[in-house]
Amino acid sequence: MNKILYVCSEAFPLIKTGGLADVAGSLPAALLSKSQDVRLVLPAYPEVLSKIKKQKIIAKSQYYMQSVNIIETKLPGTKVITWLIDCPAAFNRPGGPYTDQHGDEWHDNAFRYTILCHAAVDLSLNRLSINWQPNLVHCNDWQTGLVPALLSLYINSPKTIFTIHNIAYQGNFDQQMFNDLHLPKELWHMHGVEYYGKFSFMKAGIAYANKITTVSPNYAKEILTDEFGYGLSGLLNHRKDDLSGIVNGIDEKHWNPGTDELIVQKYNQQSLPQKVINKTALQKELKLANSKKTPLIGMVSRLVEQKGLNLILEHIETIISNNKVQFVILGAGNFHYEMLLCELAEKYPKQLSVTIGYNEALAHQIEAASDLFLMPSTFEPCGLNQLYSLRYGTLPIVTPVGGLVDTVIPATSENIQNNTANGFMLEGDNLVETIEHALSLYQQAKTWKQLQLTAMKAHFTWKNVAGHYIQLYDSLKSS
Numbered sequence: 001m002n003k004i005l006y007v008c009s010e011a012f013p014l015i016k017t018g019g020l021a022d023v024a025g026s027l028p029a030a031l032l033s034k035s036q037d038v039r040l041v042l043p044a045y046p047e048v049l050s051k052i053k054k055q056k057i058i059a060k061s062q063y064y065m066q067s068v069n070i071i072e073t074k075l076p077g078t079k080v081i082t083w084l085i086d087c088p089a090a091f092n093r094p095g096g097p098y099t100d101q102h103g104d105e106w107h108d109n110a111f112r113y114t115i116l117c118h119a120a121v122d123l124s125l126n127r128l129s130i131n132w133q134p135n136l137v138h139c140n141d142w143q144t145g146l147v148p149a150l151l152s153l154y155i156n157s158p159k160t161i162f163t164i165h166n167i168a169y170q171g172n173f174d175q176q177m178f179n180d181l182h183l184p185k186e187l188w189h190m191h192g193v194e195y196y197g198k199f200s201f202m203k204a205g206i207a208y209a210n211k212i213t214t215v216s217p218n219y220a221k222e223i224l225t226d227e228f229g230y231g232l233s234g235l236l237n238h239r240k241d242d243l244s245g246i247v248n249g250i251d252e253k254h255w256n257p258g259t260d261e262l263i264v265q266k267y268n269q270q271s272l273p274q275k276v277i278n279k280t281a282l283q284k285e286l287k288l289a290n291s292k293k294t295p296l297i298g299m300v301s302r303l304v305e306q307k308g309l310n311l312i313l314e315h316i317e318t319i320i321s322n323n324k325v326q327f328v329i330l331g332a333g334n335f336h337y338e339m340l341l342c343e344l345a346e347k348y349p350k351q352l353s354v355t356i357g358y359n360e361a362l363a364h365q366i367e368a369a370s371d372l373f374l375m376p377s378t379f380e381p382c383g384l385n386q387l388y389s390l391r392y393g394t395l396p397i398v399t400p401v402g403g404l405v406d407t408v409i410p411a412t413s414e415n416i417q418n419n420t421a422n423g424f425m426l427e428g429d430n431l432v433e434t435i436e437h438a439l440s441l442y443q444q445a446k447t448w449k450q451l452q453l454t455a456m457k458a459h460f461t462w463k464n465v466a467g468h469y470i471q472l473y474d475s476l477k478s479s
């Protein structure tokens with residue numbers, strides 16, 4: 001059994017901005033179910049505090065003259081012991097975890113997440129009189145990158161794993177910030193936290209962790225290249241032997257069309273024809289033309305360049321004007337994309353519905369209602385939405401990048417023949433042609449059903465995923 005301190009900046013259902021929260025909300029519970037002793041560490045944002053029931057302060061500390069309480073609770077819906085780092089100066093404010101109400105990064109993010117890291121280090125070293133010491137510390141994304149760096153300065157500190165969920169967000173700050181935070185000077189060098197004269201949290205994690213993982217084998221390969229490595233491919237190549245990729249799972253409690261309470265009509269592989277009831281209900285709800293036969297393409301996404309918004313905006317009118325298809329889009333992000341999509345929805349109200357905002361229930365309804373799911377990302381570390389789509393028999397249309405390659409098998413005639421096809425993959429930027437191909441297969445009911453059933457059979461369970469992480473953890477025990 002391992003004793004694992006799992007450190008991250010968001011975890012579903014307490015706080016979520018993206019896929020990281022889904023992972024942190026599921027993996028610790030799956031590890032627990034496989035007899036690992038795991039504790040989750042998370043900042044006590046106001047939203048988090050408002051959602052927890054039982055809580056008690058189990059330790060106190062102080063960083064940068066700010067008092068910090070360690071609050072113990074359980075991750076709702078699980079037995080995972082969760083330690084919240086309650087430092088009001090850093091985390092108690094309105095807005096998102098990383099950005100203010102206007103979407104601008106908090107000016108003091110380096111300070112905020114250094115506090116999270118200091119607290120995690122103290123917990124790792126059992127310095128807060130809690131009487132529990134991990135043998136492994138699993139850190140996630142840049143917000144936790146200083147943990148492996150700081151722990152490297154101690155003899156006999158726990159081994160560390162650093163998981164990259166998205167290398168594009170690195171937490172880079174000025175050197176002055178490093179000095180102001182009084183971080184140990186011995187970390188400041190080109191093999192440490194220094195990154196072209198800047199101070200980089202992400203680089204710290206990669207440089208100092210004992211093992212580095214990312215969320216799909218294909219992304220693990222891609223980040224070794226200049227194109228996808230965002231300036232860190234050199235260091236990653238240097239650490240290649242310690243780098244691996246493990247595809248995420250999905251939370252079957254929340255994402256299962258057979259039990260999903262948020263959708264109008266539950267269905268499974270046997271009752272697949274009932275899926276269409278979700279489509280007509282959503283068409284009605286969103287005031288799209290009511291038609292069982294018209295293929296519906298869904299999209300639930302952060303509206304940022306990474307998610308292929310430029311490509312979509314370039315071609316969506318061509319696709320819509322063929323009058324053969326409907327789109328339903330849910331997302332929030334870049335104001336420019338939000339505005340352009342809303343303008344298009346006004347122009348084509350019967351064919352295109354755009355909802356700006358974050359809406360968990362609607363996300364489920366879109367997965368259940370749609371025939372196809374659009375995800376033409378420019379890069380995609382793992383991607384969860386294509387996994388949900390597969391589970392819901394909603395065939396994903398994806399680009400050949402990152403985890404999309406590891407999980408979507410394109411409907412070529414050969415793959416259809418072999419019963420392995422479960423979606424569609426662009427070649428270059430042939431979005432229009434790929435959608436045309438999908439729509440032509442949609443007209444072949446038997447083939448379509450076969451594709452859907454193959455998709456629904458794919459099982460990305462957290463239990464399996466946890467097994468892979470445990471193998472990695474165990475390999476660190478013997479090293």
Ligand code: ADP
Pocket residue numbers: 017018019020022300301302330331332357358359360363382383384385386
């Ligand atoms: P990323 O982490 O890059 O945003 P993923 O596909 O890995 O992309 O995960 C996105 C997660 O966030 C999914 O669970 C998806 O359903 C959810 N999501 C994204 N945007 C919204 C939204 N506007 N409303 C509801 N859920 C959303």
